[in-house]
Amino acid sequence: xxxxxxxxxxxxxxxxxxxxxxxxxxxxxxxxxxxxxxxxxxxxxxxxxxxxxxxxxxxxxxxxxxxxxxxxxxxxxxxxxxxxxxxxxxxxxxxxxxxxxxxxxxxxxxxx
Amino acid sequence: xxxxxxxxxxxxxxxxxxxxxxxxxxxxxxxxxxxxxxxxxxxxxxxxxxxxxxxxxxxxxxxxxxxxxxxxxxxxxxxxxxxxxxxxxxxxxxxxxxxxxxxxxxxxxxxxx
Numbered sequence: 001x002x003x004x005x006x007x008x009x010x011x012x013x014x015x016x017x018x019x020x021x022x023x024x025x026x027x028x029x030x031x032x033x034x035x036x037x038x039x040x041x042x043x044x045x046x047x048x049x050x051x052x053x054x055x056x057x058x059x060x061x062x063x064x065x066x067x068x069x070x071x072x073x074x075x076x077x078x079x080x081x082x083x084x085x086x087x088x089x090x091x092x093x094x095x096x097x098x099x100x101x102x103x104x105x106x107x108x109x110x111x112x
Numbered sequence: 113x114x115x116x117x118x119x120x121x122x123x124x125x126x127x128x129x130x131x132x133x134x135x136x137x138x139x140x141x142x143x144x145x146x147x148x149x150x151x152x153x154x155x156x157x158x159x160x161x162x163x164x165x166x167x168x169x170x171x172x173x174x175x176x177x178x179x180x181x182x183x184x185x186x187x188x189x190x191x192x193x194x195x196x197x198x199x200x201x202x203x204x205x206x207x208x209x210x211x212x213x214x215x216x217x218x219x220x221x222x223x224x225x
Contacts, residue, residue, distance in 0.1 A: 004154075008152075011153075032123045032212045034212060034213065036216075038144075041143050042219075043116070043203055043205075043216030043217050043218045044151075044203070044216045044221050045216070046214070046215065049212055049213060089154050089155070090156075093212060096155065098154065098160070098168070099145060099157045099160050099168060099171070100147075100155075100157065100214060101157065102147075102154030102155045102156070103151070103154050104153055104154045105152075105154050
């Protein structure tokens with residue numbers, strides 16, 4: 001049973017527009033959420049995180065929103081750039097420092 | 113080095129053979145994780161070390177898989193009697209204790225033929 005789900009396997013966006021990547025989870029014990037970005041032949045790279053006590057965290061072009069009641073989070077990238085093209089993984093954990101549970105990933109393609 | 117280093121980057125082995133995959137974490141990171149990523153899926157947790165001890169090995173799929181971290185730094189993931197289904201990218205990550213952000217290595221692509 002997948003505890004973290006990314007229902008869109010791919011997303012295509014025009015350069016300059018907003019990219020919205022979605023993630024749903026089922027385990028209410030998760031209290032810390034992260035987004036990772038992965039290029040081919042490289043390991044995942046940490047992008048942004050959010051604690052369950054917040055509903056929004058912003059870092060430059062990247063904003064993560066958390067809706068605890070809906071068990072849903074989203075990553076907004078604005079404006080999108082061609083270099084943002086990668087696979088994005090949503091991950092969740094119970095207590096900082098424990099293992100991450102990942103979603104299946106969403107491949108983002110930003111077209112110039 | 114500055115980041116998490118994994119060796120080898122690629123490993124091809126025959127079914128039934130034994131393999132060892134190595135991970136050098138970021139210096140000073142006490143937490144170390146192994147994950148496995150199959151094609152088209154997200155990374156799946158295998159095992160977590162806090163210092164030298166395995167704090168959580170619940171993700172190891174069966175007793176053919178074993179990992180050690182004898183001095184609390186470098187870790188080795190060992191797979192006995194490899195099967196074709198073991199083919200995947202094996203990822204290692206490390207983090208400071210008590211923080212959520214884990215830093216990943218580039219992975220070892222294991223192919224069992």
